[in-house]
Amino acid sequence: MTILLKKSLVLTSVLFVTLFASILSHAEIAIIANKSSKLTTTKIADIERVYLGKRKSLTGVSVTPLNQDKVGEMAKSFNKIVLNKTSKQVQSYWSKLIFTGKGTPPEEFLNDAEVINAVKEDPNAIGYIDAKSVDGSIKVLLKF
Amino acid sequence: MKISTTIAGVGLALLAYPHFTHANDDIKVNGFLTIGAGFALIDDDEDSGANSSDSLYGSSSNETIRSYEENLTFHQETILGMQVVAPISEKLSLTGQLVTRGIQDYNVEAAWAYASYEASENLTLRMGRFRIPFYLYSDYLEVGYAYHWVSPPNEMYVLPFESIDGIDAVYNMPIGPFDATIQAYAGSVNDDFTNVDKDFSILTVIRNQVGLVFTVEYDWLTLRASAHTNNSSYPEFGDFYSEALEPVGGTIDGLAGTLIGIGDQLDSNPISQPLSEGYYTAAQGLYLNEERFNFAELGMRIDWNNILLVAEASELNPSGGPVADVSRWFASAGYTFNDFMFHLTYTEARDTQSDISKTIYDLSDLSQELGQTSNLLTQAVDGVTRSLMTTGNTITAGIRYDFTAGAALKLEYSEIEDDQEASGSLFRITVDMVF
Numbered sequence: 001m002t003i004l005l006k007k008s009l010v011l012t013s014v015l016f017v018t019l020f021a022s023i024l025s026h027a028e029i030a031i032i033a034n035k036s037s038k039l040t041t042t043k044i045a046d047i048e049r050v051y052l053g054k055r056k057s058l059t060g061v062s063v064t065p066l067n068q069d070k071v072g073e074m075a076k077s078f079n080k081i082v083l084n085k086t087s088k089q090v091q092s093y094w095s096k097l098i099f100t101g102k103g104t105p106p107e108e109f110l111n112d113a114e115v116i117n118a119v120k121e122d123p124n125a126i127g128y129i130d131a132k133s134v135d136g137s138i139k140v141l142l143k144f
Numbered sequence: 145m146k147i148s149t150t151i152a153g154v155g156l157a158l159l160a161y162p163h164f165t166h167a168n169d170d171i172k173v174n175g176f177l178t179i180g181a182g183f184a185l186i187d188d189d190e191d192s193g194a195n196s197s198d199s200l201y202g203s204s205s206n207e208t209i210r211s212y213e214e215n216l217t218f219h220q221e222t223i224l225g226m227q228v229v230a231p232i233s234e235k236l237s238l239t240g241q242l243v244t245r246g247i248q249d250y251n252v253e254a255a256w257a258y259a260s261y262e263a264s265e266n267l268t269l270r271m272g273r274f275r276i277p278f279y280l281y282s283d284y285l286e287v288g289y290a291y292h293w294v295s296p297p298n299e300m301y302v303l304p305f306e307s308i309d310g311i312d313a314v315y316n317m318p319i320g321p322f323d324a325t326i327q328a329y330a331g332s333v334n335d336d337f338t339n340v341d342k343d344f345s346i347l348t349v350i351r352n353q354v355g356l357v358f359t360v361e362y363d364w365l366t367l368r369a370s371a372h373t374n375n376s377s378y379p380e381f382g383d384f385y386s387e388a389l390e391p392v393g394g395t396i397d398g399l400a401g402t403l404i405g406i407g408d409q410l411d412s413n414p415i416s417q418p419l420s421e422g423y424y425t426a427a428q429g430l431y432l433n434e435e436r437f438n439f440a441e442l443g444m445r446i447d448w449n450n451i452l453l454v455a456e457a458s459e460l461n462p463s464g465g466p467v468a469d470v471s472r473w474f475a476s477a478g479y480t481f482n483d484f485m486f487h488l489t490y491t492e493a494r495d496t497q498s499d500i501s502k503t504i505y506d507l508s509d510l511s512q513e514l515g516q517t518s519n520l521l522t523q524a525v526d527g528v529t530r531s532l533m534t535t536g537n538t539i540t541a542g543i544r545y546d547f548t549a550g551a552a553l554k555l556e557y558s559e560i561e562d563d564q565e566a567s568g569s570l571f572r573i574t575v576d577m578v579f
Contacts, residue, residue, distance in 0.1 A: 100237040
């Protein structure tokens with residue numbers, strides 16, 4: 001009885017700590033670009049502007065931002081940290097611009113692998129992926 | 145409309161040649177849909193503006209508030225819009241938007257049809273038919289999903305001609321943490337002016353409209369100021385008929401004719417001759433014929449954490465004619481909790497009635513009969529100018545529920561006080577979607 005209680009207690013606390021830890025932290029996000037890109041680094045404030053359609057270049061270099069699936073975890077983290085908006089707020093933001101022809105939201109890709117492929121194919125593309133997915137085929141501009 | 149049709153035609157022709165389009169830039173199609181229902185409870189008391197004998201709209205204004213009846217109806221808010229953006233080259237694209245509205249009997253109209261050219265990173269030029277940027281919410285007035293109300297405050301969003309055929313330039317200037325935008329446009333349009341408050345429609349001819357819009361955004365704060373001017377005409381206003389005008393011929397033409405007739409009568413006698421001028425002036429003042437209209441607007445929006453505060457004020461000054469000096473403002477506050485937003489809005493209309501009747505001099509010194517006539521004419525002209533103004537206010541409380549991505553449910557209650565038309569309450573429910 002005591003042993004069972006102890007085990008369940010340990011299990012619960014481990015579960016609790018893991019849950020707690022995952023709420024507090026987020027997967028490290030990497031902003032990536034094509035290897036041939038003239039960009040070497042960037043700032044969150046600039047990425048925010050590009051992803052909200054307010055700018056189309058970084059330090060004079062033309063960029064095409066790529067999104068991830070808006071209902072996925074990566075997009076949620078990115079929207080929260082970089083854009084300071086919930087997914088619903090992002091959609092509301094774009095619905096104001098789309099129907100005036102003042103802008104279109106970045107194209108969406110399903111996951112890290114697809115973003116990497118798209119970035120490899122377009123010299124102007126930039127995207128965000130889980131830092132763990134970074135490989136040698138693309139360049140990392142920023143991690144946070 | 146001719147210009148836009150040509151552009152659209154050229155664009156479509158270009159689209160037929162695949163080598164003009166980039167593989168990466170496909171044609172994008174987006175749409176928005178609002179389905180709504182509502183009903184009104186109309187105050188029956190004697191103070192109601194609609195019951196006053198001055199009202200030009202007779203029975204209809206007793207039975208509707210903002211075109212809502214005391215029965216449940218579904219067409220007033222229902223709107224479907226489809227937009228196609230076709231990139232022609234890296235800098236040039238064509239945008240077309242078709243809209244159909246329940247309140248206009250589901251006529252399909254081209255709300256937008258323009259070519260857009262990115263002259264530089266910061267400068268975009270457009271030519272064709274586009275929305276006139278009068279107000280904060282002008283750009284996406286019909287996209288219910290983009291704002292918290294069922295519709296932006298009716299008293300405020302009162303200028304009826306929404307789209308214009310012309311050219312415009314939008315210049316973005318990032319200045320440190322601020323984003324400033326200047327928009328300048330020019331154009332003209334013929335449109336059927338639908339006044340929802342007063343439930344009528346009239347052809348409006350706008351010429352030589354130019355405007356300037358200045359917007360500054362900083363994180364959670366947006367400030368906006370705009371100024372516009374044009375020449376407006378109501379070429380068919382003379383035909384406007386109302387039962388209230390029956391004593392003077394029934395139409396505006398009839399009223400003007402009667403004024404001129406009296407003017408002629410006064411003119412034929414050297415004693416009364418000086419009084420005739422005022423009658424001719426009043427007759428002319430009834431018509432809107434290339435009057436200069438000036439419009440100015442100030443707006444502010446705070447979007448901070450879960451709190452939303454929006455306020456806007458506008459002034460419309462016609463240089464003459466029967467339309468009032470229109471003065472409107474509103475303030476709205478909203479709080480978001482999870483997927484729910486609760487909001488409260490106060491809107492006020494403080495128009496100044498057009499004073500064209502002031503030159504209809506009282507003739508009771510000349511004879512009792514003429515005195516009665518001058519009174520009748522003054523009342524009739526005041527009735528006309530009164531029908532082209534609004535004083536009153538509205539308090540609105542509502543809830544918006546984002547039940548899924550791209551769709552929202554809205555419930556709204558408004559308490560409306562209108563000194564010229566019917567007062568009462570309005571209940572509305574809508575579902576707004578974007579796709």
